[in-house]
Amino acid sequence: MKNSGKKPPDLTKIFQEWEYDEEDNVRFLIADDGREVMRIRQPLGIEQYDLDGRPDGRKPQECSSFGELFLHREENAQVAGTTLVIEDKEYRELRDEAILFYYRYLVLFQVGQYDRVIRDTNHNLSICRIVAEYYDGEDRFEMLQYQPYIRRMNAIAKAMMLLSEDENSHALEELEKGQADIEAYDQVPTPIFEFERIRSLQHLAHVISQVEAAENEEQTPKGFKDRLLEELHSAVEQEDYELAARLRDRLRRLEN
Numbered sequence: 001m002k003n004s005g006k007k008p009p010d011l012t013k014i015f016q017e018w019e020y021d022e023e024d025n026v027r028f029l030i031a032d033d034g035r036e037v038m039r040i041r042q043p044l045g046i047e048q049y050d051l052d053g054r055p056d057g058r059k060p061q062e063c064s065s066f067g068e069l070f071l072h073r074e075e076n077a078q079v080a081g082t083t084l085v086i087e088d089k090e091y092r093e094l095r096d097e098a099i100l101f102y103y104r105y106l107v108l109f110q111v112g113q114y115d116r117v118i119r120d121t122n123h124n125l126s127i128c129r130i131v132a133e134y135y136d137g138e139d140r141f142e143m144l145q146y147q148p149y150i151r152r153m154n155a156i157a158k159a160m161m162l163l164s165e166d167e168n169s170h171a172l173e174e175l176e177k178g179q180a181d182i183e184a185y186d187q188v189p190t191p192i193f194e195f196e197r198i199r200s201l202q203h204l205a206h207v208i209s210q211v212e213a214a215e216n217e218e219q220t221p222k223g224f225k226d227r228l229l230e231e232l233h234s235a236v237e238q239e240d241y242e243l244a245a246r247l248r249d250r251l252r253r254l255e256n
Contacts, residue, residue, distance in 0.1 A: 014046070026111055040107060049107075051116065055100040066090075066097045067127045074130065086135035094131060095143050098124045105153065114157040121154035132186070145193035148182045152200035155179075156207065163211075172211050179204045 018027075018041055025041040028051070035057070040047045049055040053064040063069040070086070077084040086094070105120035128147050131140050155178025162171035182200050187193070 011045075018046070026107060038104070038107070049104050051104075054097060055104045060093070065123065066093050067123050067130075070094065070130050071126065074134075084130075084134045086131065088137055091131060091135045091137060091140065094127050098127050098143060102150075109153065109157060112160075114160045117157035118154060118161070121150050121157065124150050125154065141188050141190050141193075145188045145190045146196060147185055147188075148193070148196040148200040151178055151181050151185075152204060155181075155204060159207070159211075168211055172208060175204050175208050175211070179208075 020041050020043050027039045027041075029037060029039065031037050036051045038049045038051055040049070050057045053059065054066075060066050060069050063072065070084070070090075074084050101120045101124050105117045105124075108114075108116045108120070125147070128144055128150070131143055155175050158174040158178075159171040162168070162174060179201060182197060182204075185197070
């Protein structure tokens with residue numbers, strides 16, 4: 001543990017000005033340099049996420065993310081007629097970045113910013129594709145085993161945006177595309193992959209049945225959306241019990 005010799009700042013006043021409240025623990029604001037950021041008040045501290053680029057604000061080699069950097073490298077390799085190779089250290093950078101994006105899109109999903117959820121899940125799906133194609137280390141499976149979950153979140157976020165615009169038929173198409181993509185994924189030899197694959201397919205099938213039922217019953221979009229949010233919450237709850245429990249009532253109030 002390094003000691004710079006400087007006295008660390010006392011954060012007590014900051015925490016007192018924004019005391020922890022599970023009903024008010026996510027805020028959006030503009031930083032001094034113009035960046036849009038999201039702050040999350042936790043019981044013992046405050047987290048801050050950049051809302052564009054990497055959640056931690058890093059710019060690897062002047063790119064917005066390692067995902068973007070490796071997409072450029074892939075294009076350059078294709079132009080040069082060579083094959084992109086990802087080293088172990090580079091894989092770890094991609095994996096760690098995907099985890100940061102996961103933390104961000106989970107909260108964004110729960111507060112209803114579905115356009116940003118789509119962006120972040122697309123980013124992580126892109127990383128999964130790059131890892132699957134260009135990295136041959138066995139530890140790649142620790143990332144690839146979550147592809148079904150990421151694609152499910154992606155499909156549901158797209159459907160939620162379309163439902164808010166009364167585009168129920170297009171929402172169904174996006175949900176069905178998500179199912180087809182998950183079914184087409186190459187098998188990953190881990191129990192987590194099979195669990196996530198089965199659970200994601202079951203959940204998407206359930207949501208599809210609800211959309212279809214809502215259309216048949218000529219249910220109002222608002223009434224259906226409230227019902228659907230409860231189902232989506234149940235899916236999130238399986239990923240993070242504590243966070244989902246804290247946000248349940250907020251999701252209902254958000255839709256009201």
